[in-house]
Amino acid sequence: MVNKKLIERNNLDSVLNKYREENKKIVFTNGCFDILHRGHVEYLQKARELGDLLILGLNSDDSVKRLKGNDRPINNEIDRAIVLSALECINYISIFDEDTPLELIKIVRPNILVKGGDYKIENVVGREYSKETVLIDFVDGYSTTNIIKKINS
Structure with a gap:
């Protein structure tokens, strides 16, 4: 399946250059988004409202496994990307394999x-490569963890 929103890292800079030339405000966030739920959707909508387009860095399956444990992800990276691409608020998705999105943020x-409220500004990876955090x-x-617990109980 071809998905116009799913962009490989090496193509991201050229795709974003036209938006930069038009002085569009580019917003970036990232995450695993393993089982998409209302909290994710509202977070992503709020992130998109901060600018003209939203770029989502999506943790790869290997990255999720390292961060969350061997029983994760529940949904593989392509399935997660396809579900997320259905959201109007997301303009582009790029999958990354590292534990943090730093290399992707350097490109974007x-x-x-944008990060979740459980972070402190000074701990946000890549903040030095953005104008604002x-x-x-x-x-x-x-939360995905709570959904999994509920299913298992």
């Missing part, structure tokens, strides 16, 4: 770097 050079609070009661 976002105007605004914004923390967005999570929607209470929604």
Whole structure:
């Protein structure tokens, strides 16, 4: 399946150059987004509202496994990317294999770097490559871990 929103890292800079030339405000965020839920959707919508386009760095399967454990991800990276690409608020998705999105952030050079409210600004990876870093609070009661626990109980 061809997905116009899924962009390989080595093509990302050339895709984003036209937006930079038009002085569009580029927003970047990242995550695993293993089982998409309301909290994810509201977070992504709020991130998109901060600028003209939203670039999502999506952790690869190997990256998720290293961060979350051997029983994750539940959904593979292509399935997660396809589901996320259905959201209007996301313009482009790029999958990364590292534990952090630093190398991807260096390429994107976002105007605004967005992370969840569980972070502290000084701990946000790549903040030195963006003009601004914004923390967005999570929607209470929604998490992939809680969904998995509920399914297993």
